[in-house]
Amino acid sequence: MQTVRKWMDQTIAFSTCTLMGIMVLVSIWQVFTRYVLNAPSTFSEEFLRYSLIWVSMLGSAYVFGQKKHFAIEFILEKLSKKKALILNILIEVVILGFAIIVMVIGGSKTVLTTMAQSSAGLGIPMGYVYLSLPVSGILIIGYSLLSLIEVKNKPEVDLVNDDLEMSYQKLKSKILE
Template sequence: MQKIYTILNSCIEYLLVTIFGLLVIDVVWQVVSRYVIGQSSSFTEEFARFSLIWLTVLGAAYINGQKEGHLSMDFLLSKLSGEKRKRRQKVIQICMAIFALVIMVIGGGNLVYTTLSLGQTSSALHVPLGYVYAIVPVCGIIIIFFSIYNIKKQNFL
């Protein structure tokens, strides 16, 4: 499980850096084409929106795997004793996994299925919107894996 975690983290880091780099290039091109050339590119706004969606959802999954880096309010958790804290952290990880399963995997999967079956495409890039939204169920699966990993890593099971 540790090897899968390490490989998955490396792949997500690479994807996040690549998406962010493409987003920066896209926005710079939009500014240059609008103010220097005098004519906006038609695809840059849509590409920036889609890459920001992927960056945000993939970043949320990545941060879930980096348990220390996740933004949380742990004032009450830090007041608990060792065993109570472990149980509470286990409950938190289980709740995150259930949320990811119900909302992201099942709900996101339905969204992807619906948009692909209706044939919805983006206006400028002509990309099927189901491909854009596919990051949601994928990241839901990643969050579930990271939650299970965090539980096993803390010897909660």
């Protein structure tokens, strides 16, 4: 399972970093054409907007896979290990359902609906922009399934990020001082 997770992490990280690098170059081109050539680039603003959507969606899937997303952990601290494990599994199942229904199914319907529409500046089908939703949903489903398999194989595994837990404990101790 760790091999699959590592492969997904590396693929998403490479894709988002590459896209961010391209976005920086296009931003520089946009500034150059606007202020030096006094003839703004016609494609750059739209490209950057759509690229930001893709980077955000892929980044959210990556963050979910790293367990660095926002989590309310103070409830888990109050529960016994068994109840906390059950709650974690329930949360993973709810996230799995959301990703399937909203992101993959709903996103796919949106992609199919918007494939006939073209963007003004780039002339690409708008469905390609909205494709980021089901792709991100599939990645989140993959991470969620990996987490559930890890819990099944090793029930003492933590489904929350340890860095987040340490930060929470430090904040809690400072407040109580």
